[in-house]
Amino acid sequence: MRRLFSALILVVSVALPLLAVAVDEKPLADPRQEAVARSLMKEIRCLVCQNQSIEDSNADLAKDLRQVVRERVAIGDSPKNVRAYLVDRYGDWVLLEPPFKKSTYFLWLSPFLFLLAIGIGILLARRRHTVPPAPLSTDEQVKLNALLDSKESRK
């Protein structure tokens, strides 16, 4: 009885997430197109829940956008065109990965800038310790010679 119960729980817990997605959604007939659509869905932000892709969101709008993605793929749109179609309506924000362009150069390059700054800092700090002492001025040289001479003569 107990085993039956735990088996039931296992079945339900495995089956529930499957139910959560694709309740009334039909995958595309062509499995290759469906695969393209699915990988696109992973790149598209759910605009209601924001930090999920439309692939893992249950929001109504996400469902509609999945439908849109499938339709665009079915009529032969390339992934690039599907993305452009959504960006035209919702802006770059709809893509989970921000594109590399003028307004995002800093976003993408800041880690490298940061490394560069650290590198320069380290270089400067090292230089500070390895700067060779300045050559003696004539005055100092004369004094040194005098000292050395007096030492010599004491021997």
Next chain:
Amino acid sequence: MTGISRFIPVAVVIAMIVLFFTMMGGDRNPQEIKSVLIDKPVPSFSLPMLGMDKTITEAVLITGKPVLVNFFASWCAPCRAEHENLMKIGASYGVSIVGIAYKDTPEKAQVFLNELGNPYSLVLMDQDGRAAIDWGVTGVPETFLIDSKGIIHYRHWGPIIGDSLEKRLLPRLQEISG
């Protein structure tokens, strides 16, 4: 080590902080996604009219006068909250409001308007929500201000409640009525 070069690391840190705030900061509300449709012509659509056997296209929005397009739904509580302000706009500011009922049935939309009053010069039905996607709508209510040539001038995200009518929408309306 001379005096100036000692301050280089500090200067670098300050420069990076300033850069960070100017390039990545800004006054954005993470919930409110900026509309990419500003300064663009209204998207094309073809939607049935509420209560009439008629299909309406985007041409109806190009009237030579400013128009408001308000996405709403009878099931949406914030839409209920902003309704009073829409009635006020329709009555006193000489701008016509076109309502687009998002994922709603004609019956329920009609009940909603009978109950709260009808501020719209025209109500269109977007039952599958496709027109809303073309407008970049992420949820109701959203309101678009369109100029006399059919160019989208401003998008009001969320309900027009509190002081957002006086502080945000009306100044934009004055700008284009000018």
